[in-house]
Each structure stands twice: as C-alpha cells, then as structure tokens.
Amino acid sequence: MAIFNPFVPSFKINPYLQYSRLRSDEPVHRSMALQAWILTRYEDCLNVLKDIENFSSDGRYASGEIGRAVREQRKTAPLGDVDSLLTVDPPTHTHLRGIINREFTPRRVERLLPRIEEIACELCNDIDVLDEFDLIDSLALPLPVIVIAELLGIPPSDRQLFKEWSNKLAATTDVFNSEQAIKEAQETTQELILYFSDFMNARRRFPEDDLISAFVHAQSDGVELSDDEILAFSILLLVAGNETTTNLIGNGIMALVNNQKSFSLIKENPNQISAMVEEILRFDSPVQGVVRIAKNDLSFDGTDISAGEVVMAMVGAANHDPEQFVDPETFDINRLNNRHLSFGLGPHFCLGAPLARLEASVLFKEFFKRFSVIESARSDVERGGTLLLRGFTKLPILVKK
C-alpha cells in the first residue's frame, strides 16, 4: 500500500519524491490522516478541475468533521455568509467573476507596469550595496504586498498595517488550522472590514484610479457587487495574491541558485524571462494543491469516491508527471508545451495570474541586471508554507556584481 506522509520534515524539503512514488503506486490515494483523496497524475488533476458538475469548491458540501468545521466557521466568521469567488460554484461563481473581470482587467494590470518597475528598482536599490541578504524579507515579500495595496488604492502610510494583516490572514491557508490561527484571522478580518468600509466611503466621495473606486462607482450602474462582496473580494486578494507571489519569487531564485547554467542562460537572454517564470511555476509550484469536494457518488479511475469526500488535486505533483512533461525533474527554461497547472484550470483559473507573472518578470529582470553571481549564503533557509502552499520564509543569498 502506498504511503503519503506530508508531516515528515523531508516532505517540506522535497515533496516530489513522495508524489512520484504515489503516482506510480496509487495515483488515487486515500489519506486517512487528511481524510481526503490525493491525486498526483496530471490528467486526473486536470479532469477534477474541469469537472464542475461533479466537484465543488464549496467546503460546506464536505461530509464529516471537515464539512461541519467549514459550516460552523462560515456561521461565525465575519463576512462568513458572503459568497467568496474562490469557494462558490457556478452559476453564482459565473455571475460574480463576470462582474469582477470587468474591473480587474488585463489593461488595469498592464497599467501597473511602470509602478511595478519603480517598486522593484527601489527594493533592489536597498540591497544593491550588500553582498548577502534575505531575499524573502528584502524583495519577495514586500513587492506583492505593495502592488496589491496600490492596486486597491491603499495609501503608502498604511502599507505596514496592510502587510501585517496580510501575514495574519496567510496563516490560515492550511487544510487544518489551529483554533488560535482561526481566531486571529477572524480578528484581522474584522479590522480589515472596518478599514475598507471607511475607505470605500472615502472613494465614493472622491474617486481615484484604483480598484476600490472602480467597484464602488460601478454600483451606481445597476447589478454590481454589494458592499459586503467588495469587502470579501478585497480581503481575498490579500490571501490569494501575496504569499503565492512571494513563493514564486523565492522558489525561482532557489531554482536558479541550484541551476547555475540556467542562470547564465537567462543573463545572456533576458527576453526568455517569461518562459523562465513558467518553468519556475511548473518546477516548484507556489500552490501545490487545490481542494474540491465530490458532489456525487462517482467512480474515478476505477476508485469509488462518495459524495462529500474531499479531493486534493496536487498540481505540484501533476507538474512533475512524466506522462505530461519530458524529463520533469529537470529545470529547463527552454521547455516546450509547458502546460503546468500552477494557476489551476477551469472557471476558478487564477484571476491574478497576469499580475503574478508581471511582478515576477519585472523583479527578476531588475535583479539579473545588477548581479552576475547568486549563491546560497551560509545561514540556514527556512521553509514556510503548508500542504497547499510551498515557499520560503527565509532565503539568505550571496550576490556579486
């Protein structure tokens, strides 16, 4: 019988070994510890994410203890009764996403380019004279927080507060969260609600070129987001967009530290940065798993799955499936047909994918312009993350010009 044990320290360092064993021994695996089905094959993950008839994003449908906990949390949490894009199924999801897509457009993201370049340059200026620093603290963490704050319209004076809120919320993105973490996240949400409510009122009177102004002013046009839906969406952006992008930047630099040939290649051909970002996403995905609930009793690849059971599509494992990717354990910035699943698939495909790609590309470009050598520093790295997220909380590196 195949064993999946994400609680051992070696899993945090390298989950791909366990994924690989599971994929060949038992690709649809029942984890008793997680009370969930674990999928490690590319095709299986893809099928689950596409199949909205049989798989739900709404945790309230889960049977047993998990469903009870989600339902209880939704009853007591601030904004718990408001539909959140990430956890609602079509047709409500289609309606909500349609409204959000009208304001969160590729054009709005493109318009951010000069600001992202400026922020990346400022952050790199701060480390320019150093030859050793923590990449997470100096670059990977601040960039996405500042960008989302500016996208929403948060003034620079509130940035630190915003960063703290974001960190506290990120602490509850695990499958099982401690009561303390849930309590802290609820308190943080309460503070964010107060903050954003005032902010929305201010923007109603004096609109600016930011997302909150766009949402509150769209309200007067008819069927639009309610105040609570705007609040829930703004808070979702903090949870969904910050730690994930931090992980992309950190995992990317680590991949280059361990693959110096790729680093030399990219220094010679900076126009390949976009392809490199896609390979980082595939090779060491910031999001490792996406959770769904079976809506019906079904037979999946010959395995019976009952309605209400939790299914984890491990996209981090799917991205290393040799049936889909040639030589999957090799970091190859020239890889063709890189159809990784790191941003999910189907109706819930990551809304912030263009923004995450842009932020990472801009920062890497600025970073590679300045440094010709990157190596691991002597002090230890620290891994954060959860079963579903993968990244560093500390990544000390040495650089030379």
Ligand code: HEM
């Ligand atoms: C490298 C960085 C990122 C990764 C790997 C990532 C990954 C994902 C994945 C896998 C999903 C699908 C979840 C599901 O199907 O249940 C998702 C959804 C989402 N992401 Fe991202 N994300 C990233 C960055 C961002 C950013 C920067 C933002 C916003 C500024 C963002 C906002 C969202 C939102 C709002 C959703 C929900 C979409 C929906 O349910 O319709 N993400 N992301």
